[in-house]
Amino acid sequence: MRHSKTHPADPELPYSQLAPIYDHVMRHVDYDRWADYIQSIFERFGATPKDILELACGTGVMACILDDRGYRMTGMDRSESMIAVARQKALDGRRSIAFQAGDMVGMPVSGSYDAVLCLYDSINYIMDEADIAAMMIGLHGVLNAGGLFVFDVCTEINSRRYFHNQVDQESNGDYSYVRRCEYVPESRVQVNEFQLTFHRGGKRYATRERHEQRIYPVARLAEICRQSGYRVLGAFDGFSFQEASERSNRVHYVVRPA
Numbered sequence: 001m002r003h004s005k006t007h008p009a010d011p012e013l014p015y016s017q018l019a020p021i022y023d024h025v026m027r028h029v030d031y032d033r034w035a036d037y038i039q040s041i042f043e044r045f046g047a048t049p050k051d052i053l054e055l056a057c058g059t060g061v062m063a064c065i066l067d068d069r070g071y072r073m074t075g076m077d078r079s080e081s082m083i084a085v086a087r088q089k090a091l092d093g094r095r096s097i098a099f100q101a102g103d104m105v106g107m108p109v110s111g112s113y114d115a116v117l118c119l120y121d122s123i124n125y126i127m128d129e130a131d132i133a134a135m136m137i138g139l140h141g142v143l144n145a146g147g148l149f150v151f152d153v154c155t156e157i158n159s160r161r162y163f164h165n166q167v168d169q170e171s172n173g174d175y176s177y178v179r180r181c182e183y184v185p186e187s188r189v190q191v192n193e194f195q196l197t198f199h200r201g202g203k204r205y206a207t208r209e210r211h212e213q214r215i216y217p218v219a220r221l222a223e224i225c226r227q228s229g230y231r232v233l234g235a236f237d238g239f240s241f242q243e244a245s246e247r248s249n250r251v252h253y254v255v256r257p258a
C-alpha cells in the first residue's frame with residue numbers, strides 16, 4: 001500500500017493514530033546520545049550550522065533537544081498528528097520552533113538551512129528510489145552550498161534479526177498495543193502492524209495502523225545520493241565513524257551538495 005503524498009491528515013497514514021503514544025513507545029531511545037552523535041558529525045566535517053531543518057521530525061524530540069543546544073530549528077513531518085504533538089511540546093517548553101506538516105518527497109519547505117537531518121529510519125518510509133531521488137533533488141533548493149544532509153536507515157540484517165515474525169505488546173492503563181512485525185525479503189519491505197486500544201472518557205477505542213518501510217542496500221543509497229548531486233562524505237555503522245556494511249543494523253549517511 002502506498003501512502004498519499006497530498007493528504008497529511010489522512011487517518012490511514014502511519015503515525016496518525018500512534019502519535020499520542022509515540023514518545024512513550026520510543027522511551028527506550030536515547031535521543032540525547034543521538035544528538036551528541038549528530039554534533040560529533042558536524043564537528044568531524046567542519047560544519048557549524050545555525051539553521052537546521054529536520055525532515056520527518058515526528059513528535060519533535062530531537063528538534064527540542066537541538067533547540068535547547070542553541071540551534072535554530074525547523075521541523076517538518078507528513079503526519080499532522082505527529083506535528084500537533086511536536087507543536088505542543090515546543091509550546092510547553094517555551095521554545096520557538098516552526099513545525100509544519102508536509103511530505104519530504106515534494107519538499108514543500110522554504111528558507112535556507114546549514115544542515116538538514118532526517119533521523120530514525122524515516123527515509124525507509126519512502127517506498128521507491130525515484131521518490132528518494134526526488135526528495136534529494138528538492139533538498140538542493142533549501143540546503144546551503146557547503147551544508148550537510150545527515151540521515152540514517154535501517155538495514156536488511158536489522159529486519160531479519162529483530163523484526164521478522166516478531167510480536168510485542170504493551171499496556172499502560174491509558175492504552176495498549178500489539179505490534180506484529182514481518183520482513184518480506186522478495187520486496188525488501190518491512191511491515192509493522194499496530195493494533196491500538198485507547199481508553200478515553202470511560203470509553204474504549206480500538207484502531208489499527210500499518211507501516212511499510214523499504215529496506216535499501218547500503219551501497220545503493222550512496223549511489224542515489226551521488227546521482228542526485230551529492231558528495232557522500234561517509235556511510236557509518238550505528239553511531240560510530242566506522243564504515244558501514246550490510247552487517248550494520250543502522251547506517252548513518254553524511255552527504256554534501258557536490
Ligand SMILES: C[S@@+](CC[C@H](N)C(=O)[O-])C[C@H]1O[C@@H](n2cnc3c(N)ncnc32)[C@H](O)[C@@H]1O
Pocket residue numbers: 014015055056057058059061062076077078079082102103104105118119120121122125126
Ligand atoms: C520512526 S518515525 C521517526 C520520527 C523522528 N524522526 C524521531 O526520531 O523520533 C518516522 C517519521 O517519518 C515520518 N514520515 C514518513 N514518511 C514521510 C514523508 N514522506 N515525509 C515526511 N515525513 C515522513 C512519519 O510521519 C514519522 O513521524
